[in-house]
Amino acid sequence: MADSMTATAPGSHGGAHAGQEVTKRDFLKLVAGAGAAVGVGAMAWPVIDSMNPSKDVLALSSIDVDLTPIQAGQAITAVWRGKPVFVRHRTPEEIKAAESVPLSQLIDPQADKARVKPGHDQWLVVVGICTHLGCVPIGNKPSDNRGEFGGWFCPCHGSQYDTSGRVRHGPAPANLAVPPYAFETDTKIKIG
């Protein structure tokens, strides 16, 4: 190996060495190399992008949720885009607890009013995925461990959410996300 390298190095027709003149061949090498790089780059993007969500996955499915069977204090789990969505019927005490917290005490400050639809204070709709590492928090049933703040408790790494789905105890950095949804009637919502 070493022998063959020393043997070819002096006589190599390689590029311009320091101080030597730039030849037409160097230019051709550069152009050929650049052309190949552009070609490979142009092919790389389709390959990478093919890993992004496909059109059928993207086709934003929407679901209707009937609210009538949900008792006050309970929540149900709906499935939207493969993710769990919690629809919670809050009790007056829970609403009051959520509204009365000063924003300065929150990790990710957001008023309760901004997380529910006006006139539908009792309905909280959030994506049921912990913003830490994606586990599904516990707390839909009143008998569940809801954590210190009465909302949800994540069993994976101990994050706690309040009755507005806002994070109150880490390691989660953000509140449970509110998906796009609208009230079709007083007892039916459309998510998505």
Added chain:
Amino acid sequence: MAGLHKSEFTNPVINWVDSRLPIFTMMQKEYGVFPTPKNFNYFWNFGALAMVNLMIMIVTGIFLAMNYTPHVSMAFDSVERIMRDVNFGWLLRYVHANGASMFFIVTYIHIFRGLYYGSYKAPRELLWIIGVVILLLMMATAFMGYVLPWGQMSYWGATVITNLFSAIPLVGDSIVTWLWGGFSVDNPTLNRFFSLHYLLPFVLVGVVFLHVAALHVTGSNNPLGIEVKGPQDTLPFHPYYTVKDSVGMCVYLLVFAVLVFFAPDFFSAPDNYIPANPLVTPAEIVPEWYFLPFYAILRSVPNKLGGVVMMFGAIAVLFVLPWLDTSPVRSCKFRPIYRQFLFLLVISCIVLGMVGAHRPEGIWVVLGRVCTAYYFLHFLVILPILGKLERPLPLPESISRPVIAGGGGPLPGGAAAKPMEKV
């Protein structure tokens, strides 16, 4: 350039091939007569064991893939079919699943060997760095393989680990969506994990080849950590180390067989025998044992980005280890103080493993933080400073001197032996 390689093999068929493609000459040079330090202990078995383990994983994996279906609605059932209906399917799967654990046991010991005897120091820095690349590839491969049976732990392990990337500022969520091919871990995720789980072992073979190629340039380190001074310090690889490796291999296969035949589920989580359910997270998510120390580091930092950075940093620090250790002496044998710190590192890794297996409560939080702190202190503070302060024990003049009393005559079968004058 007409001309054939001048082969020394006498068998006409071998000679004919070897003259045109000198692979027999190469094998003879690299594995037959390859000069190897004569003072290896059994720690030097583990590289060969890891290579054998990789082969076992590839062979069993290929046959498992013939019966596995990478689809969310069929994956779990196809694995159960392998276990119940496919001839010897249970054996293939248990060898493959426990083979992953064996692979990490062997590799972790191999890494410890490198740390203890300073195998990462000049001129073997690149050899070490390629080794860390192998470790990373192994971890990615093992993680994706664990997802394939599509049990609860598979699914939620995949969710938690892919979500690590959401900690990256600004582009984190887009990256996670890209990794998933959707908005949650789902069929596209399973498909690409299967594809990559099949690909990466062959990438590993390539990187292992580079690892061995780099090793055969610098030559092996040895328990004394001093350079080979001449032929009197070495033995031909074959038969001396092929035999020594075979002894280790028997012990390794014995342990492997005990696991496969008597405790095949020893390392696995029972929850993975429950089919994946995207709506219910198991009460406790625990990664496979070989990831526990890193998982513990992740949880010891009460900040999402911080935890992820520390976890990846725990591996990243190994890349620069050759430059963090400032001591010119390689082997711990001659570094009494460093040896104690190294054992502390081993203990803190083991404790981190235990921390990772427990809920992050009470004493486990404290232990996790102390050991995480020590892990980084060891590499980033103790190693650079200690190399300058520690007074190493005197190094032997040569490998032969401490091995052969009176100081190293030539090899049996080596240069003509002169009767030794002194005893």
